[in-house]
Amino acid sequence: MAKFFSSAAFGMSAAIVVATLLFSQVLSWLSTTNIAMLYLLMVVALTAYYGKYTGVISAIIAVLVFDFFFVEPRLSFSVQDWQYLITFTVMLISALTISQLLNALRQRQEHSQRQAQLNQQLYVLATELVSALSPHDIFAICQQFMETELKLKVGFYIPNTLLATNEHFILGEFNSHEQRILNTLLHQDLNAASPFCAEQASFFPLKGQTRLRGIMRITGSHPTQHTTLETIASMVAVAIERWHYIHVSEQQTWQIKSEQLRNSILSAVAHDIRTPLTIVYGLADQLQHELTDKQHQQTISQICQHSWRLNQMVSGLLELSKLQSGYVQLKQEWIPIEELIGSALQELKPLLNQLDIKLPTGLDTLVYGDELLLQRVVSNLLDNAVKYHDGKGAIKISVDSHDNLVRLNIANTAPPLSLEQQQQMFAPFQRLQQSTNPNGMGLGLAICQQIIAAHQGKISCHCKHDNDDNQHYVVMSIELPTPPQPQVQS
Amino acid sequence: MIQSSTDWHILVVEDHQDIRQLLIHVLKKAEFKVSAAANLAQANDFFNQQKTHPDIIILDLGLPDGDGSEWISHLRVWCQVPIIVLSARFAEHDKIKALDAGADDYLSKPFSTEELLARVRAQGRRLNQLHQQQAMISFGQFRFDRHKLQLWQGEQLVHLTNIEYQLLTVLTAHAGQVLTHRQLLLAVWGANFSEESHYLRIYISHLRKKIEVNPTRPVYLLTEVGVGYRFMLSG
Numbered sequence: 001m002a003k004f005f006s007s008a009a010f011g012m013s014a015a016i017v018v019a020t021l022l023f024s025q026v027l028s029w030l031s032t033t034n035i036a037m038l039y040l041l042m043v044v045a046l047t048a049y050y051g052k053y054t055g056v057i058s059a060i061i062a063v064l065v066f067d068f069f070f071v072e073p074r075l076s077f078s079v080q081d082w083q084y085l086i087t088f089t090v091m092l093i094s095a096l097t098i099s100q101l102l103n104a105l106r107q108r109q110e111h112s113q114r115q116a117q118l119n120q121q122l123y124v125l126a127t128e129l130v131s132a133l134s135p136h137d138i139f140a141i142c143q144q145f146m147e148t149e150l151k152l153k154v155g156f157y158i159p160n161t162l163l164a165t166n167e168h169f170i171l172g173e174f175n176s177h178e179q180r181i182l183n184t185l186l187h188q189d190l191n192a193a194s195p196f197c198a199e200q201a202s203f204f205p206l207k208g209q210t211r212l213r214g215i216m217r218i219t220g221s222h223p224t225q226h227t228t229l230e231t232i233a234s235m236v237a238v239a240i241e242r243w244h245y246i247h248v249s250e251q252q253t254w255q256i257k258s259e260q261l262r263n264s265i266l267s268a269v270a271h272d273i274r275t276p277l278t279i280v281y282g283l284a285d286q287l288q289h290e291l292t293d294k295q296h297q298q299t300i301s302q303i304c305q306h307s308w309r310l311n312q313m314v315s316g317l318l319e320l321s322k323l324q325s326g327y328v329q330l331k332q333e334w335i336p337i338e339e340l341i342g343s344a345l346q347e348l349k350p351l352l353n354q355l356d357i358k359l360p361t362g363l364d365t366l367v368y369g370d371e372l373l374l375q376r377v378v379s380n381l382l383d384n385a386v387k388y389h390d391g392k393g394a395i396k397i398s399v400d401s402h403d404n405l406v407r408l409n410i411a412n413t414a415p416p417l418s419l420e421q422q423q424q425m426f427a428p429f430q431r432l433q434q435s436t437n438p439n440g441m442g443l444g445l446a447i448c449q450q451i452i453a454a455h456q457g458k459i460s461c462h463c464k465h466d467n468d469d470n471q472h473y474v475v476m477s478i479e480l481p482t483p484p485q486p487q488v489q490s
Numbered sequence: 491m492i493q494s495s496t497d498w499h500i501l502v503v504e505d506h507q508d509i510r511q512l513l514i515h516v517l518k519k520a521e522f523k524v525s526a527a528a529n530l531a532q533a534n535d536f537f538n539q540q541k542t543h544p545d546i547i548i549l550d551l552g553l554p555d556g557d558g559s560e561w562i563s564h565l566r567v568w569c570q571v572p573i574i575v576l577s578a579r580f581a582e583h584d585k586i587k588a589l590d591a592g593a594d595d596y597l598s599k600p601f602s603t604e605e606l607l608a609r610v611r612a613q614g615r616r617l618n619q620l621h622q623q624q625a626m627i628s629f630g631q632f633r634f635d636r637h638k639l640q641l642w643q644g645e646q647l648v649h650l651t652n653i654e655y656q657l658l659t660v661l662t663a664h665a666g667q668v669l670t671h672r673q674l675l676l677a678v679w680g681a682n683f684s685e686e687s688h689y690l691r692i693y694i695s696h697l698r699k700k701i702e703v704n705p706t707r708p709v710y711l712l713t714e715v716g717v718g719y720r721f722m723l724s725g
Contacts (some may be wrong), residue, residue: 271552274578274599275506281600282512286519289603311600334688336695342706343713359706364695366688372582372716488692 008050012058015042020065032070032084036091039066040098047099051106055099062095063088121149122231129239135169138239142216142232143171150228151220157182158206158214158240164247172217186212195230202226204233208241259325266318273314281307316443319376323450330370330454334486337399337408338363340371344378351386356394365401367480373451374480377459378408380444381476385412393471406482411475416463425461452478498614499523501544503533504576505553509599513548516603517610529555537569544571546613549593551577551584559584559591566592572613576601582716589670589717596668596717612666627662629710629723632701634662641701653678654697657690661711661721670718694719 019042023035030038039062047055064077067088072080079085125145132138139156146154155172157179163169174182185193185205193205193212206214216233284303291297322328341363345352367374385395393413400407417425426449445459452459457480464473500522504510510526517524525544527533530553536544551558562573574595575588585596594616595609625637633642639655641648650658660677661669669677671687683689698705712720 270578275509278600279508279512282509282516282603285602285604286512286516290519308600334691336691338695338706339691339713342708343715345707346712347715359704363706366692375715486688488689 008054011050012046012054012061015046016058016061016065020069024069033087035070036066036087039063040091040094043095044098044102047095047102052099052103055103056096059092059095059099063092066091118149118228121145122228122235125232126235129235130242132239132243135163135240135243138236138243139169139171142236145232146218153219155217155219156206156214156236157217159183159186162186162211162213163240163244164251169214174217182215186215188212195226195233202229204229206233206237206240208237208244213237213240213244262325263322266321270314270318274311277307277311277314281311313443316447320443320447320450323447323454328373328454330373332368332370334366334368335371335374336363337365337367337406340367340375340378341397341408343375344382347375347379348382348386351383355386355389358394358396360398363399365399365406366482366485367406368482369455369480370451373454377448377451377478378410380448381410381478384444384476385410388412388414388474390414393469393473396473401482404482404484405479407477407479409475409477411464411473413471414474416465416472417461417474422461422463426459448478452480456481497523498545498610498617499525499542500610501525501527501533501536501547503527503530503547503553504550505529506550509550513606516606520607520610522610529553530558530561531555533561537565545617546610547571547573548597548610549573549575549588551575551581551588559587559593562588562593563591572617574609574613585717586670586672589668590672594667616664616667627665627723629662630701634658636662648700650697650700653693654700657693657697658701661719662723665721665723668714668718668720672718674718 019039023030023038043055043059043062046058067077067079067084068075071084125141128141128145129138132141135156135158142156143154146152153172155174156170157172157174158169159179159182160166160168182203190207190211193207195202195204197203200219202218204216204218205212206216214237216229216236218229281304284300284307288297288300288304291300341359345357382395382397389395389412391413396409396411398409398411400409426445449459457478459476459478461474461476464475465471466473500517502510502513502517502524504513504526505528507528510528514524514526525536525542527536533547533549536542549558549562558575562575565571565573572595573593574597575585575593576597576599577584577588578599585598589596594613597606597609625635627634627636631643632648634640635642636659639650639659641650641655641658656678657674660674671690672684674690675684675686678693679686679689694711695705698708698711701710702708710722712722714720
């Protein structure tokens with residue numbers, strides 16, 4: 001600073017001395033007006049070179065020197081012709097005005113240089129943030145920038161609810177009180193969030209596309225403009241969100257990949273199991289037709305039955321795992337409920353021979369669903385009813401439909417079940433303890449539940465006592481939501 | 491020309507050797523002439539001049555050298571040989587694709603001897619009927635005059651609507667054979683309705699009320715779940 005002033009003073013003095021000598025000795029033939037102009041020029045040059053204060057001082061000195069050396073009487077500050085007072089005033093005002101203007105220009109230039117430099121730094125920061133691989137990297141990059149370029153201390157707070165990984169990311173100290181306040185703030189609406197100051201710190205929300213992603217805290221004083229800090233906050237928000245979405249898409253890719261793997265393993269296993277099963281069943285069935293020996297025929301028929309059931313079980317397992325994966329696409333159509341019941345009865349024909357099955361009349365109700373899957377449900381429920389039927393009463397099927405709901409009940413006579421049993425029934429591999437018929441793996445109801453859930457319906461079990469025939473019944477009921485029935489033009 | 495069943499030449503196209511052997515064994519036992527192919531390329535040879543043209547084809551849908559459904563639609567352009575496709579149970583999508591491509595029936599694995607022979611015989615009967623079609627067809631107590639569009643139950647004329655007549659005509663013309671929802675919709679309602687399966691289902695249920703003793707447990711008009719319907723004259 002002192003050095004600058006001494007060099008400015010030296011430059012100014014030298015310029016005035018040289019100019020005065022030059023004007024008095026060499027250019028003495030010039031008129032005093034022109035000499036005044038040349039002094040003015042010198043003042044402008046000095047202002048441009050040394051700045052505002054030198055400009056003002058040199059303007060005053062130039063006026064005095066001009067008066068002393070060039071205005072009659074020379075070598076005196078007294079003025080003969082009073083008109084020179086106007087010259088002095090104009091000279092001083094012009095010199096001061098020009099130096100003021102020059103100075104303003106210089107300041108603006110310096111400011112825009114600073115701004116350009118800051119923009120350059122922000123650009124570098126942005127490129128670094130984009131290549132950051134984790135929120136920790138982002139924080140570190142931002143922290144380094146703030147400390148070296150802006151001399152500010154920065155902190156970040158991202159609670160575990162805002163990003164895909166359910167981790168929290170914190171830089172700096174946030175006490176529990178602060179965390180509580182910030183958590184509430186961060187769950188507010190995106191548009192409502194704006195920067196605020198509290199306890200000598202400024203807080204800038206990190207705004208993502210759809211929601212807030214965290215908070216940036218700035219402590220320390222620096223004349224940095226508020227908008228610059230907001231810009232940095234939004235760059236950090238973009239970087240954080242970018243990381244978040246990369247993570248989300250990676251997760252999805254993995255999910256799809258593992259699902260594909262699982263399906264291909266399942267279908268390979270299914271194919272490998274089914275092929276030999278087809279052969280075993282086919283050969284046994286063929287033998288059954290060819291053998292005349294009664295005893296052997298019975299053996300063969302058992303092989304047939306068991307290999308058939310094995311096939312059913314493999315299919316059931318496959319179906320359940322496919323349903324549980326959640327990737328089953330429903331092929332929804334309008335189906336008369338009579339047809340669903342009818343095809344289930346057709347499928348189970350060999351089992352139903354001697355059983356009394358009570359069907360309701362007028363089954364014209366349509367349900368909206370996937371035919372194959374719903375038929376599976378009705379078959380499984382009917383199969384269950386046959387299995388757990390205690391041999392006394394009938395199997396009763398009933399249908400009732402309300403405004404937008406169709407309920408199908410299948411009831412079989414059986415001893416009452418405890419509430420616990422009624423609820424456990426739908427878990428895979430559950431079979432009732434007292435069951436004397438060990439057929440099946442207990443997948444049937446689990447499959448039913450998955451299918452009905454996929455249709456947004458409900459499946460439940462309850463017990464009731466029918467006073468008409470004085471029997472205990474176990475009733476399985478399914479409820480399917482049904483949109484308005486379609487119109488059919490004849 | 492009416493062939494007796496023993497004259498039918500059946501081509502089995504199945505890549506798995508043991509299943510192929512099983513099919514050949516069962517069919518030979520039933521006194522059919524049987525040839526076998528392990529893939530589509532070998533099957534194509536049977537349509538060259540050197541080898542005899544098969545009368546019925548049994549085609550597995552999971553062949554290693556190509557899509558069975560595509561092969562069927564290529565063949566169907568010029569050849570009406572009956573085709574029965576073999577596919578896994580619960581693979582209804584594949585069956586529908588093959589049936590819509592022109593296959594005549596399907597058989598789910600694992601299959602019983604009876605099922606296999608019943609399917610083959612139904613196709614054989616159809617082959618013969620092509621040469622001796624009659625307007626009058628009867629099932630149970632019913633007689634259906636397809637020319638006059640009259641359905642008699644004993645001596646009683648049953649009233650059917652126009653669409654029900656068309657539906658019954660198409661179904662009886664392919665008796666014993668499965669027809670997909672799409673095929674029936676195209677035949678009765680036309681191309682604009684090919685996705686409106688509820689039309690078909692509702693009319694089928696109307697028709698069942700008129701021809702079945704117990705519409706919930708039909709004996710003539712059977713449901714092939716997820717695929718379509720099959721009309722059985724024998725009940």
